[in-house]
Amino acid sequence: MSATFLGIPPFPEAAREAVNDSRLRHNLRKATHTIRDKRGAVVTELEEDWERLRSEGAAIKSHTLRHLDHYLEQLEAAVERAGGHVHWAADAAEANAIVTRLVRETGETDVVKVKSMATQEIELNDALAEAGITAYETDLAELIVQLGDDLPSHILVPAIHLGRSQIRETFLEQMAEWGVAAPEGLTDDPRALAEAARVHLRERFLRTRTAISGANFAVADSGTLVVLESEGNGRMCLTLPETLISVVGIEKIVPTWADLEVFLQTLPRSSTGERMNPYTSTWTGVTPGDGPQEFHLVLLDNGRTDVLADTVGRQALRCIRCSACLNTCPVYERTGGHAYGSVYPGPIGAILTPQLRGMSSEVDEALPYASSLCGACYEVCPVAIDIPEVLVHLREEVASGPGHLGEKAVMKGAEAVLGSSHALDAAQRAAGAARNLVPRHLPGMAGAWTDTRDLPDVPAESFRQWWNKHEKGQR
16 A cells, blocks of 8 residues: 555665665755745745744744643534544554554445645554555645655655656556546646546545544644645545544644634744744534534643653644655755665654654664754754754663664763863873874774865874963063
């Protein structure tokens, strides 16, 4: 049914292969620079207001996370008051079991889906497939990825790594197996590709009775869920089916409608470079005779409370999935999303994924190092997540974990030398005396650093020695 990130090698290995793919680098550079330029233009229009909105967004999300228990209970009560049903899922397995059961209760074997990071995180499509249920993606980019048995490589544009000719081939070869076939003579013109997808999906929308969605935001005081999208497929999924099941991470809550207003300004500008989102759909429970008549909200934890317990790392939960950090990151631009081994790629994935999954594997331990720490991601983040700070924090955790005895020993030695003025002076004198014996290339794992860098020359004398010789005697 779909590909999986399981088995993808750690970032250094995956990135090494990705940077050798010239077509991938071309596609990534063209797409990220286009989106980046559009974002820059619409953000600049706001001038001082942008920083104010950015600060307000960060404050709202931080406040909500500090009082998450209160707002979760408020959301649950509001949804149930509006005729919906709320389910709590501690992890991916529980969330998948709940959704599978709910779909089975409808008697349907097909569902349509709105693009959802949460359902990709828990690999819901595969769980449904094991139960004999087929999930059809309706977002254009997600459809492309699904038809090609591929993996998403971007938060906003999952098929960013593919060119138009590749998409055309996928449509011609695979569409017929999933529904309405692509037209003969299909070209790689974007309008033709979009029309082929529209015809293919329209038939699916009209006959599928159950839909699955995520949500960009959940408003606690009213029980309203919000989805922002650009194509209208979400609107079709959220209004035509009889049953709607929404899987939402517990961090997606905002307290009030007034708080939502801030993000309806910052998210479109940061994600697609638009002043206003083309389709903003909201729904509150059920309304007799209008839209789905059965609504289920599945609130997903899946590691989020563990992230919340980390006073530095918790700021990752402020993320509103705009992808601005991906589009400005020099590392992502050259490697693409697959190298990160997670549905959350780029800078935000480098801090969110290892916290959600835990750093018990080589793949997750490598992610905090998938950055140059240039800080560009922090500068563009609409909720002011200090990604470099979290990256360094997670690197500390990696270095203090099992399997890093050599690094621990080096740090202990550095602590002993730098913590004593006498030890530091002795070490500096010894280094100066042996300066001509220092190799140009370091041995072992440290050699990777000197493969592309020159070691700085060791000075003949330290600053302290120079000061004692030239300045101290004059006072």
